[in-house]
Protein backbone atom coordinates (compact mmCIF):
# COMPACT_ATOMS: atom_id res chain seq x y z
CA UNK A 514 0.00 0.00 0.00
CA UNK A 515 3.02 2.34 0.51
CA UNK A 516 3.04 3.29 -3.14
CA UNK A 517 -0.32 5.04 -2.72
CA UNK A 518 1.23 7.45 -0.15
CA UNK A 519 -1.32 9.08 2.17
CA UNK A 520 -4.17 7.30 0.44
CA UNK A 521 -5.27 4.02 1.99
CA UNK A 522 -5.80 2.16 -1.31
CA UNK A 523 -6.00 2.36 -5.09
CA UNK A 524 -9.80 2.34 -4.68
CA UNK A 525 -9.64 5.49 -2.53
CA UNK A 526 -7.59 7.32 -5.19
CA UNK A 527 -9.95 6.29 -7.97
CA UNK A 528 -12.94 7.41 -5.92
CA UNK A 529 -11.35 10.84 -5.48
CA UNK A 530 -10.53 11.15 -9.16
CA UNK A 531 -14.01 10.08 -10.29
CA UNK A 532 -16.61 12.69 -11.10
CA UNK A 533 -19.16 12.81 -8.29
CA UNK A 534 -21.85 11.18 -10.44
CA UNK A 535 -19.65 8.23 -11.54
CA UNK A 536 -20.24 4.72 -10.23
CA UNK A 537 -17.66 4.09 -7.47
CA UNK A 538 -14.74 1.84 -8.51
CA UNK A 539 -15.13 -1.66 -7.07
CA UNK A 540 -12.19 -4.06 -7.29
CA UNK A 541 -14.42 -7.10 -7.79
CA UNK A 542 -16.77 -5.67 -10.46
CA UNK A 543 -16.14 -6.85 -14.02
CA UNK A 544 -14.34 -4.39 -16.28
CA UNK A 545 -15.77 -3.60 -19.71
CA UNK A 546 -13.02 -5.60 -21.44
CA UNK A 547 -13.83 -8.64 -19.24
CA UNK A 548 -17.50 -8.22 -20.20
CA UNK A 549 -16.53 -8.71 -23.88
CA UNK A 550 -15.90 -12.43 -23.28
CA UNK A 551 -18.70 -12.90 -20.76
CA UNK A 552 -21.37 -15.61 -20.63
CA UNK A 553 -24.31 -15.09 -18.26
CA UNK A 554 -26.04 -18.28 -17.06
CA UNK A 555 -29.45 -17.96 -15.46
CA UNK A 556 -31.92 -20.12 -13.61
CA UNK A 557 -35.60 -19.42 -14.39
CA UNK A 558 -38.15 -20.08 -11.61
CA UNK A 559 -37.49 -17.80 -8.62
CA UNK A 560 -34.68 -16.06 -10.55
CA UNK A 561 -35.38 -14.51 -13.97
CA UNK A 562 -39.05 -15.52 -13.49
CA UNK A 563 -41.15 -14.74 -10.43
CA UNK A 564 -41.71 -17.94 -8.40
CA UNK A 565 -45.52 -17.57 -8.34
CA UNK A 566 -46.48 -15.55 -11.44
CA UNK A 567 -43.57 -16.42 -13.83
CA UNK A 568 -43.37 -12.68 -14.68
CA UNK A 569 -40.02 -11.24 -15.81
CA UNK A 570 -40.98 -7.57 -16.30
CA UNK A 571 -38.64 -6.29 -13.50
CA UNK A 572 -35.70 -7.74 -15.48
CA UNK A 573 -36.53 -6.01 -18.78
CA UNK A 574 -33.94 -3.22 -18.51
CA UNK A 575 -31.10 -5.71 -17.94
CA UNK A 576 -32.37 -8.06 -20.67
CA UNK A 577 -32.18 -5.11 -23.05
CA UNK A 578 -28.69 -4.11 -21.88
CA UNK A 579 -27.33 -7.66 -22.32
CA UNK A 580 -28.80 -7.72 -25.84
CA UNK A 581 -27.28 -4.30 -26.70
CA UNK A 582 -23.87 -5.41 -25.40
CA UNK A 583 -24.10 -8.78 -27.23
CA UNK A 584 -23.58 -10.67 -23.95
CA UNK A 585 -25.03 -14.19 -24.37
CA UNK A 586 -27.73 -15.00 -21.83
CA UNK A 587 -27.82 -18.77 -21.37
CA UNK A 588 -30.90 -20.21 -19.66
CA UNK A 589 -29.99 -23.04 -17.23
CA UNK A 590 -33.15 -24.56 -15.79
CA UNK A 591 -34.94 -27.73 -14.71
CA UNK A 592 -37.68 -26.92 -17.23
CA UNK A 593 -38.10 -28.98 -20.41
CA UNK A 594 -36.85 -27.93 -23.85
CA UNK A 595 -40.48 -27.58 -24.95
CA UNK A 596 -41.04 -24.99 -22.21
CA UNK A 597 -37.80 -23.09 -22.80
CA UNK A 598 -38.20 -22.79 -26.59
CA UNK A 599 -41.28 -20.60 -26.02
CA UNK A 600 -39.51 -18.28 -23.56
CA UNK A 601 -36.32 -18.18 -25.64
CA UNK A 602 -38.33 -16.89 -28.59
CA UNK A 603 -40.27 -14.41 -26.46
CA UNK A 604 -36.96 -13.00 -25.14
CA UNK A 605 -35.48 -12.87 -28.66
CA UNK A 606 -32.41 -14.90 -27.58
CA UNK A 607 -30.03 -16.64 -30.00
CA UNK A 608 -27.76 -18.27 -27.40
CA UNK A 609 -27.57 -21.95 -26.36
CA UNK A 610 -29.79 -23.12 -23.48
CA UNK A 611 -29.62 -25.87 -20.86
CA UNK A 612 -32.68 -27.85 -19.78
CA UNK A 613 -33.78 -30.50 -17.24
CA UNK A 614 -31.15 -29.52 -14.66
CA UNK A 615 -28.22 -29.89 -17.05
CA UNK A 616 -29.29 -33.17 -18.64
CA UNK A 617 -29.63 -31.55 -22.11
CA UNK A 618 -27.83 -28.72 -23.88
CA UNK A 619 -29.34 -27.10 -26.97
CA UNK A 620 -26.94 -25.47 -29.44
CA UNK A 621 -27.78 -22.97 -32.18
CA UNK A 622 -25.86 -23.55 -35.45
CA UNK A 623 -23.28 -20.88 -34.51
CA UNK A 624 -22.19 -23.01 -31.49
CA UNK A 625 -21.98 -26.32 -33.42
CA UNK A 626 -18.72 -28.03 -34.44
CA UNK A 627 -19.30 -31.71 -35.36
CA UNK A 628 -23.00 -31.59 -34.61
CA UNK A 629 -25.45 -31.31 -37.49
CA UNK A 630 -28.25 -28.86 -36.70
CA UNK A 631 -31.79 -30.04 -37.43
CA UNK A 632 -34.16 -28.24 -39.82
CA UNK A 633 -34.87 -25.60 -37.12
CA UNK A 634 -31.10 -24.90 -36.91
CA UNK A 635 -30.55 -26.51 -33.47
CA UNK A 636 -28.50 -29.48 -32.22
CA UNK A 637 -29.23 -31.25 -28.92
CA UNK A 638 -26.51 -32.71 -26.68
CA UNK A 639 -27.75 -35.19 -24.07
CA UNK A 640 -25.50 -35.53 -21.02
CA UNK A 641 -27.98 -37.32 -18.76
CA UNK A 642 -30.09 -40.47 -18.69
CA UNK A 643 -33.23 -40.99 -20.75
CA UNK A 644 -36.59 -40.27 -19.16
CA UNK A 645 -37.64 -43.83 -19.88
CA UNK A 646 -34.78 -45.28 -17.82
CA UNK A 647 -35.35 -42.79 -14.96
CA UNK A 648 -39.03 -43.74 -14.79
CA UNK A 649 -38.29 -47.46 -14.87
CA UNK A 650 -35.83 -47.14 -11.95
CA UNK A 651 -38.35 -45.01 -10.00
CA UNK A 652 -41.15 -47.50 -10.57
CA UNK A 653 -38.89 -50.42 -9.57
CA UNK A 654 -37.77 -48.83 -6.25
CA UNK A 655 -41.34 -47.79 -5.46
CA UNK A 656 -42.58 -51.34 -6.06
CA UNK A 657 -39.84 -53.01 -4.01
CA UNK A 658 -39.47 -50.46 -1.15
CA UNK A 659 -42.99 -49.03 -0.98
CA UNK A 660 -41.77 -45.39 -1.08
CA UNK A 661 -44.52 -42.78 -1.25
CA UNK A 662 -43.92 -40.18 -3.96
CA UNK A 663 -45.55 -38.94 -7.14
CA UNK A 664 -43.69 -37.73 -10.21
CA UNK A 665 -44.84 -35.86 -13.31
CA UNK A 666 -45.18 -39.29 -14.98
CA UNK A 667 -47.86 -40.13 -12.40
CA UNK A 668 -49.65 -36.79 -12.84
CA UNK A 669 -52.25 -35.76 -15.39
CA UNK A 670 -51.70 -32.38 -17.11
CA UNK A 671 -54.33 -30.91 -14.74
CA UNK A 672 -52.38 -32.15 -11.71
CA UNK A 673 -49.15 -30.59 -13.05
CA UNK A 674 -51.10 -27.32 -13.45
CA UNK A 675 -52.46 -27.60 -9.88
CA UNK A 676 -48.99 -28.19 -8.40
CA UNK A 677 -47.25 -25.42 -10.37
CA UNK A 678 -49.79 -22.69 -11.09
CA UNK A 679 -48.98 -23.05 -14.81
CA UNK A 680 -51.90 -22.83 -17.23
CA UNK A 681 -52.95 -26.02 -19.03
CA UNK A 682 -50.90 -25.43 -22.18
CA UNK A 683 -47.71 -24.60 -20.22
CA UNK A 684 -48.33 -27.57 -17.92
CA UNK A 685 -48.49 -29.77 -21.02
CA UNK A 686 -45.04 -28.50 -22.07
CA UNK A 687 -43.68 -29.13 -18.54
CA UNK A 688 -45.03 -32.69 -18.79
CA UNK A 689 -42.87 -33.40 -21.88
CA UNK A 690 -39.86 -34.72 -19.94
CA UNK A 691 -36.85 -36.15 -21.79
CA UNK A 692 -34.15 -36.61 -19.18
CA UNK A 693 -35.34 -35.78 -15.64
CA UNK A 694 -38.32 -36.38 -13.36
CA UNK A 695 -39.68 -33.80 -10.90
CA UNK A 696 -41.48 -35.38 -7.97
CA UNK A 697 -43.40 -34.62 -4.81
CA UNK A 698 -42.02 -36.57 -1.84
CA UNK A 699 -44.83 -37.88 0.38
CA UNK A 700 -42.78 -40.12 2.70
CA UNK A 701 -40.48 -39.63 5.71
CA UNK A 702 -37.03 -38.01 5.74
CA UNK A 703 -35.46 -41.40 6.56
CA UNK A 704 -37.16 -42.96 3.55
CA UNK A 705 -35.86 -40.06 1.41
CA UNK A 706 -32.28 -40.82 2.49
CA UNK A 707 -32.71 -44.51 1.59
CA UNK A 708 -34.33 -43.54 -1.73
CA UNK A 709 -31.36 -41.28 -2.54
CA UNK A 710 -28.84 -44.04 -1.81
CA UNK A 711 -30.72 -46.56 -3.92
CA UNK A 712 -30.79 -44.10 -6.82
CA UNK A 713 -27.03 -43.50 -6.53
CA UNK A 714 -26.58 -47.25 -6.94
CA UNK A 715 -28.60 -47.02 -10.17
CA UNK A 716 -26.49 -44.14 -11.56
CA UNK A 717 -29.09 -41.47 -10.76
CA UNK A 718 -28.95 -38.40 -8.55
CA UNK A 719 -31.50 -36.20 -6.78
CA UNK A 720 -31.62 -32.45 -6.46
CA UNK A 721 -34.20 -29.91 -5.35
CA UNK A 722 -35.86 -26.95 -7.08
CA UNK A 723 -38.19 -24.37 -5.53
CA UNK A 724 -41.18 -26.75 -5.72
CA UNK A 725 -40.02 -30.28 -6.51
CA UNK A 726 -37.31 -32.88 -5.98
CA UNK A 727 -35.75 -33.82 -9.30
CA UNK A 728 -34.22 -37.15 -10.38
CA UNK A 729 -31.67 -37.19 -13.21
CA UNK A 730 -28.57 -39.03 -14.44
CA UNK A 731 -25.56 -38.61 -12.13
CA UNK A 732 -23.47 -37.60 -15.14
CA UNK A 733 -25.42 -34.33 -15.48
CA UNK A 734 -26.33 -31.25 -13.39
CA UNK A 735 -26.34 -27.50 -14.00
CA UNK A 736 -22.58 -27.18 -13.27
CA UNK A 737 -21.50 -29.90 -15.70
CA UNK A 738 -23.53 -28.38 -18.51
CA UNK A 739 -21.79 -25.04 -17.88
CA UNK A 740 -18.37 -26.74 -18.03
CA UNK A 741 -19.37 -28.29 -21.38
CA UNK A 742 -20.37 -24.91 -22.84
CA UNK A 743 -17.26 -23.16 -21.47
CA UNK A 744 -15.10 -25.76 -23.25
CA UNK A 745 -17.09 -25.31 -26.44
CA UNK A 746 -16.72 -21.51 -26.26
CA UNK A 747 -12.96 -21.97 -25.79
CA UNK A 748 -12.78 -24.22 -28.88
CA UNK A 749 -14.80 -21.76 -30.95
CA UNK A 750 -13.19 -18.49 -29.83
CA UNK A 751 -9.71 -19.57 -28.74
CA UNK A 752 -10.14 -18.06 -25.25
CA UNK A 753 -11.94 -19.06 -22.09
CA UNK A 754 -14.96 -16.91 -21.31
CA UNK A 755 -15.67 -15.25 -17.99
CA UNK A 756 -18.85 -16.63 -16.49
CA UNK A 757 -21.54 -15.20 -14.28
CA UNK A 758 -24.39 -17.30 -12.86
CA UNK A 759 -27.67 -16.39 -11.15
CA UNK A 760 -29.92 -18.78 -9.22
CA UNK A 761 -32.01 -19.21 -6.10
CA UNK A 762 -32.48 -22.91 -5.37
CA UNK A 763 -30.49 -25.91 -4.12
CA UNK A 764 -30.36 -27.22 -7.71
CA UNK A 765 -28.49 -24.01 -8.63
CA UNK A 766 -25.58 -24.62 -6.22
CA UNK A 767 -23.46 -26.57 -8.78
CA UNK A 768 -24.02 -23.70 -11.23
CA UNK A 769 -23.08 -20.99 -8.71
CA UNK A 770 -19.99 -22.97 -7.67
CA UNK A 771 -18.75 -23.33 -11.25
CA UNK A 772 -18.88 -19.69 -12.41
CA UNK A 773 -16.42 -16.82 -11.92
CA UNK A 774 -19.03 -14.51 -10.37
CA UNK A 775 -22.20 -15.79 -8.70
CA UNK A 776 -25.49 -14.28 -7.62
CA UNK A 777 -27.59 -16.10 -5.03
CA UNK A 778 -31.09 -14.67 -5.33
CA UNK A 779 -33.14 -14.58 -2.14
CA UNK A 780 -35.51 -17.54 -2.49
CA UNK A 781 -39.20 -18.14 -1.82
CA UNK A 782 -38.36 -21.62 -0.49
CA UNK A 783 -37.34 -22.48 3.09
CA UNK A 784 -34.22 -24.52 2.24
CA UNK A 785 -30.96 -23.07 3.54
CA UNK A 786 -28.32 -22.89 0.82
CA UNK A 787 -24.60 -23.00 1.44
CA UNK A 788 -22.11 -22.08 -1.27
CA UNK A 789 -18.37 -22.85 -1.14
CA UNK A 790 -16.42 -19.98 0.45
CA UNK A 791 -14.09 -19.75 -2.56
CA UNK A 792 -16.96 -18.50 -4.73
CA UNK A 793 -17.13 -14.77 -5.57
CA UNK A 794 -20.72 -14.48 -4.42
CA UNK A 795 -23.24 -11.69 -4.11
CA UNK A 796 -26.47 -12.47 -2.23
CA UNK A 797 -29.46 -10.30 -3.12
CA UNK A 798 -31.94 -8.71 -0.75
CA UNK A 799 -34.73 -8.87 -3.33
CA UNK A 800 -36.43 -11.96 -4.76
CA UNK A 801 -37.13 -13.18 -8.30
CA UNK A 802 -36.50 -10.89 -11.29
CA UNK A 803 -35.93 -7.83 -9.04
CA UNK A 804 -33.17 -9.76 -7.26
CA UNK A 805 -31.87 -10.93 -10.66
CA UNK A 806 -31.47 -7.29 -11.72
CA UNK A 807 -29.91 -6.40 -8.36
CA UNK A 808 -27.27 -9.11 -8.93
CA UNK A 809 -26.40 -7.81 -12.40
CA UNK A 810 -26.23 -4.25 -11.02
CA UNK A 811 -23.71 -5.54 -8.49
CA UNK A 812 -21.35 -7.33 -10.89
CA UNK A 813 -21.87 -5.43 -14.15
CA UNK A 814 -23.40 -2.13 -13.08
Ligand SMILES: O=C(O)[C@@H](COP(=O)(O)O)O[C@H]1O[C@H](CO)[C@@H](O)[C@H](O)[C@H]1O
Pocket residue numbers: 556557558559589590591592593596677679687695721722723724725726762764
Ligand atom coordinates in the same frame (compact mmCIF):
# COMPACT_ATOMS: atom_id res chain seq x y z
O1 LIG B 1 -38.72 -27.63 -9.10
C1 LIG B 1 -39.11 -26.50 -9.41
O2 LIG B 1 -39.63 -25.73 -8.59
C2 LIG B 1 -38.91 -25.91 -10.80
C3 LIG B 1 -37.50 -25.35 -10.83
O3 LIG B 1 -37.20 -24.71 -12.08
P1 LIG B 1 -35.83 -23.86 -12.25
O4 LIG B 1 -34.69 -24.84 -12.37
O5 LIG B 1 -35.72 -23.01 -10.99
O6 LIG B 1 -36.03 -23.01 -13.48
O7 LIG B 1 -39.09 -26.83 -11.89
C4 LIG B 1 -40.27 -27.60 -12.04
O8 LIG B 1 -41.45 -26.83 -11.89
C5 LIG B 1 -41.69 -25.87 -12.94
C6 LIG B 1 -42.97 -25.12 -12.62
O9 LIG B 1 -42.93 -24.55 -11.37
C7 LIG B 1 -41.80 -26.54 -14.30
O10 LIG B 1 -41.98 -25.54 -15.28
C8 LIG B 1 -40.55 -27.36 -14.56
O11 LIG B 1 -40.70 -28.12 -15.75
C9 LIG B 1 -40.26 -28.29 -13.40
O12 LIG B 1 -39.01 -28.93 -13.62
